[in-house]
Amino acid sequence: MDSAQRNDVGSFAFLNTDWSHGYKPQMPGGCGWYRCYLPMLQISKLGWPVGMGSPAYREQDNLGIWVDDDTRALYGWKTVCLKLVMQRNILPLVPKARANGQNILYDIDDLVDGVQPDNIAYRNTDPARSPDNNRSIFRELVAMSDTLVTSTPFLYEYYRRQHRDVRMIRNGVDVQRYSMRQQAKRPVIGWVGATQWRTRDLQVLDPWLGNYLLRNKLRAWHSGDDSGGAAFAAKANVPGSLVDTWPIVPIIQYPQALQHFDIGLVPLARNDFNEAKSCLKGLEYAASGIPFIATATGEYRWLAEQGIGRLAESPAEWMHHLDELQSLDVRMEEARRQRRIVEDKFTIDHRGEEWRKLALEVAAR
Template identity: 30%
Template sequence: MERLKIYGWAADHGGCGNYRIGLPMWALEKAGHDALAFSSSGFQIPTDLDVLVGQRIATPDQAARWHELAVDPARFFAMVYEVDDDVWSLHPSNPAYEFWQGPARQIAIDSIRVADAVSVSTDHLAEVVSAYNSNVVVLPNCVDAAVLTQTRPLTERLTIGWAGGTSHNDDFASVQKELKSYFRRNGAVEAHFIGTNHGPDIGRPAARYTGWMANLVDYLGGLDFDIGIAPLAHNAFNRSKSDLKFLEYASLGIPVVASDFGPYEATVEHGVTGMLARYPHEWAKHLTQLVNDDDLRHEIGSNARTWAATRTIQGNIWRWEAAYNTILGRSWTESAVAPSPGTLVPSSAGAAIET
């Protein structure tokens, strides 16, 4: 295996920056490469750089640097544009909608066009992006293997939870009526919301609420749900979404009730690794099944965790190695040694993204 020098230019220090830049760069470093994640546009290009990955280049300042590098006739490294959402199909309720309706929309397209390749998280998103650049590679969202051995906090009362920011308000609204009805009839079941407090929306103004945590260690450590929900509104944007919410729950052994749509219909095996709700009444039906049957809840959670073991960054970092070597036009063989699990520390969860 030829050692690569890779720079990952993250768009943020939140979930997207962590999962799409911070974690892969950390794993590449552990696999023997020279990899660095950062978020500042003031970086210097080392003389031995092989690959520059730029995440969601969409502002004038970012684009100026990106295009300056791309058109330089003396450029000696590959440039990969990274995006994990169909930002051109955002729902109006999404806080980023106005931003992507402005200049950012075309800036992103132009930046994709001058890149040597584009990396995305799903097949459907690859189809969308291929309209602007034909060289697209799918690199799935992954988790640190250490999460699979993590014990989630115990709760005093059986808890149904949801973790999602304001960008998912439309998703939650799609099942709000059904959840409100369910929680009205099941007072002994606790609700816990992380990121956005939907307690008042379901008639539980005193529901447990935890603010959003950008650090993955803190965030995953706070998922104390006995059952997790993953609703998705039926729209074009969500067709390109990844199964990350299911993956997070599954990695902690949390059984999920998810919308039978988009990434979940292809990933969740109904009744085995989770429950899929196709029709509105099925949300209450599946939640009731899991709440009332401890054995089923534990069995599905265990099956989901077994599945999640196939989606660790340690077990999949070869995909990044293969992609970057292919983009560089080099032959490639898989690393003999994968990075070890058990290292879920701030350096693997976003703090590796330098400012």
């Protein structure tokens, strides 16, 4: 695209700041993948020019995207959607772009206002620590945007009280990338996540998981490790000798991280930040043929009503489900059934119609 195309009704770009650094070509992180890259592919089915990159700006062309490792920018987009954009230098540009006829959306997949102090995102977005890139600027950009796109009912209701135009499009899984786990006779119990981005979630496992593993002669698996397994073992109160690990990997390799265990765990501390989270991890487990147990947040209660996942509110309930899932037959039946439900209801293709409808509506303004 170039500036001569800036009045084209149908063009859509995602301005994303969630990237996995150190990879060539540049690769989005998990948020950028699910909330920018996959939706971009769906919107492209309209036959429009689409794009994704870091935010760029040129006075005569409004907001654009950097490509080719920020050496070349593309402008002329009728609609742009901001994702995790919190830079101070963007603040004065949004009103100008809107005045020049550019539609500004902001996608929100986490309750930024509810991030907890022990989550590394709290420090990274603290205005006192990062005056030019922080959650206060995020709030200003959200307020300036024409439309907000949220991923859960909690986020929708939270922002509907603050903004005139809020939409909800749930996450969808690119299910074709996920292979079914070949269930082992003796199950390995696993969790996927980076401990520094969690908020006391693993402490949900503290009172019972270590003893359960010892009593049943089972092992645990942590995919997403960046500390040699010490962080997961310490936070979940599990003997380190019982934990095997897989390192943090870029999103393109992420499905491989789910091929090492047979039962998935989704422990979530009870707070608004987690209540606002989507059930994406459960969908990824289900797409991989891994039965799982989750804390009974609103999203996981909703997912269980669709036939995916088990819910636990107490150590006794977690262990009861694990007892049942030690049966290979139970796990295999559950794995096949839940994969079918994901394919029938929860793929990114199912969400694509909603993204295309949104794109058409905002382009027609």
